[in-house]
Amino acid sequence: MKWLNALIGAGLSALGVDTAGRVGGSVQFFLYDVAKIAVLLCLLIFLISYIQSYFPPERSKRILGRFRGIGANVVAALLGTVTPFCSCSSIPLFIGFTSAGLPLGVTFSFLISSPMVDLGSLLLLSSIFGWKIALAYVAVGLVIAVVGGTLIEKWQMERYVESFIKTAGAVDIEAPSLTQGERLIYARDQMLATFKKVFPYILVGVGIGAVIHNWIPEHWVEAVLGSGNPLGVVLAAIIGVPMYADIFGTIPVAEALLSKGAQLGTVLSFMMAVTTLSLPSLIMLRKAVKPKLLALFIGICTGGIIAVGYLFNIFQYLFI
Template identity: 80%
Template sequence: MQIWTAIWNFFQYQILGMKWLDGLIQTGLSALGLDTNSRWIGSLQFFLYDVIKITVLLCFLIFVISYLQSYFPPERSKRILGRFHGIWANCISALLGTVTPFCSCSSIPLFIGFTSAGLPVGVTFSFLISSPMVDLGSLLLLVSIFGAKVAILYVVVGLIVAVIGGTLIEKLHMEKYVESFILTAGSVDIELPDLKKKDRILYAKEQMLTTFKKVFPYILIGVGIGAVIHNWIPEEWVAAVLGSKNPFGVLLATLVGVPIYADIFGTIPIAEALFYKGAQLGSILSFMMAVTTLSLPSIIMLRKAVKPKLLALFVVICTVGIIIVGYVFNALQTFII
């Protein structure tokens, strides 16, 4: 058992967490005559370490996920979803969202396509909720920071929120609040050629480069904010706002996260810095979920496809679900970390 624990710790901290890279950067800065104990150099070390770590993991994960995604283009995904009914359709739709490494704004065109194809609106909303909130990339990145228990539980509760949210929208018969041009657009079934392995690798490479170019600015911003939090903001400040002594920390984190536009790769460095400064786990995860699921640009885009009543219901469902998840994680923090 100790051997397996040692192997897992090596994988988590040295492979995913790249702790060796942190030590290498520290050694390099010290060799240049810089004091890594100073705030400025400490911030530089945090920035270099997190940017390189997240970039390497991001490129690798996006390539692998995009390769897998090449087997599930929109038409094929639509046919798969069409085979299921009821809550099972919501579950499959939410799971399908986990293999789309996109932010919420990039998920909306797929949501529109699925809805236009005639899939139930509740099923497509399960996809829309899970796609930005939960993906395979975030699972491994969260493992590198918070450990496997937290990462797996985050994915599970994210899927539960997506399934419940989509099911509720379906039960309330909200399809009449989808804009008419979406419902009448229809779709054309196109026979998709079987891609060769070379074509799938080329597709994965293109997706990796495109996604990296799109999210890299947010990684820089997120890591920059994380470096400031990590080295300049006193622990007592973070603990007072997002720590266990503030029962409204989850609410505050959710409200602060909504106006921010980023994907999960940009929010993870901030989450990491907040965690090590004493913020509660549930408050941190609520912030991450709010940023990735309820950003203002995505809400504006979604308004083009659905009417205000359905849009408001979507926001309320996601907000309530995120807040509940936050308080659950706060209550379980001592057991899973």
């Protein structure tokens, strides 16, 4: 969509705005990224929601129930890619699956994968960073989800699930069959509802990205998140945890950081931390699991995210 950036730049120049300056450049960056992400977001949410209409909770539960061992973790992680876009939206499904008797490790693979990786993020990441980075991000996200769920299952952490979850029983009912028209209406409604929820975070994310892109000196970003700081990955993960956004809100920030000299693995660690370990989602998850299991979940995710960050920093030359 470079034509859109050029069109916005020409329009601003016609209004007397100097797009080569900091203020004008920030305005152009903001308008272009908001328009680009909004258009892509609506298209992707509609498409993913249509696909999601074929995987209601009851059907997903039946699919997961057919598999055992690590295969179940892999399927759960893959199912997570066609579910809602933020960690808080995924926790009710996690609770439903757990109360329905699915293995705890399998449900945690789903919980990790759902906010971190989805089909929409794959397409949006590819449009901004290229297919190699997008596919790599999705692949490592799925690996973290599978490994994390497998470890939780191996260590038999079921006793650390709150008792009301264990006794709740299956809460889902069989979803009715939908016609093609009903699926399209569902996809439209999901698109509008999700867009309204996500759009404020896009504005904030693009605003932060515009500031980073046009106001923060490049050597500052390189000093903190570049190759000169061996703790850049850890710092990025720590910064990302208190934030609450989905991947659509973090992409503009990541794009600006990368253009300013931050290392690829450091940027990916930041994105994963924001989407997977946001404080609101952890507070919700604490209602369902006991502190020891919550701490293990945080530890596995944080360790995986940091390891992925350093790995991608080492092999950054293969992607950029």
